[in-house]
Amino acid sequence: MSDAAQPTAAEVRAAAEAVKAALDRHLEAVERRSGDDDPAVYEAFNALAAAAEAYDERLYDRYDEVTPFEIPGADDSLPPYAGPEEPHALSVLIRRDYAVVEPQRLLAQAQRIVDLEKDEEDADAAVVGVSTHAALGVLFGEYEPDEIASRHKEFGLEEGDSTLWVSASEELPEPGEWLNAPFEQADPERIVCRFDVSAVFDDELDDDLEEQDA
Template structure:
């Protein structure tokens, strides 16, 4: 074991409880999928894998022991099946927002585009305001300033997937048609469902 601060017994137990919870969620997802490629099954798989890895790491750091199983990688049914050295990658981003303050959103848009009808009349409604704001600011800036724009952040995900090189404009008509989980190199999800829960005594 290293000389770094070791995980506490409570941290290891909390990680074990997280694995148990993830197993239950995974079993629930696979036993009642809504479609053949139910995204809930894939999400539950990813959560279980992450929880197992965390527990394994903490167990090793605290007790110099490991679990008797490995999280499947390329060889797993839900794992990566793409090339070892992809020629290109696709970065797929989804961010959801609630429109909590339409007046504030329109106000921001009107300051950017004087052609919008003040107060949200014809030509100055929420849809027009969204177009102006998202046309002016980068997605990361909107995420950082969402409250300022009358928005509330919901779930978000970022996928980095292996891809074949394409010609300019080739996939633009249907940009998300070929989002294949088996070409996924890594992903980053932000959601309240992943918030740490206080372990029960």
């Protein structure tokens, strides 16, 4: 890069200040998050990633120096976007995995819901009993998925991997068109953005830290 095209020292400093501001906004969003899929957190994450990338580029162009950190992005695993430039509809595909680690807690919570909903005339209604299958049906029938995600420990569940895909399309499908196979037509090339949560990311971070300490 020629000297004329290099960023000025003031531009590098401004990019550094933008990273600091983005860090503050990201922390504030995390502190106020309403659940695992709070869009404000994802927006702040993406803004932080963009600010850090801009600073890294300006720092390198001006001083031939790089930053010691990297913010990973799930979008790196996506193929090039091939969907409509101006989507008129979108689909939000969510998958969350859970392990049932405390069955008795799950059964107790489901029984509590059943007891609260029993009518006075139905005082002798059947209880959930020992069926985990029935307890899960009661739990997911009572609470929204986002509430279960934020309170999963109360229900005896442990989080596994989760992902959220925002997919663009030209128009909404006909009512009932995809209900029999809701995820069959998920096209990675139409993904506008995706957000992944996995313990594997924590493991990779731990490995990187161990390598730096070695």
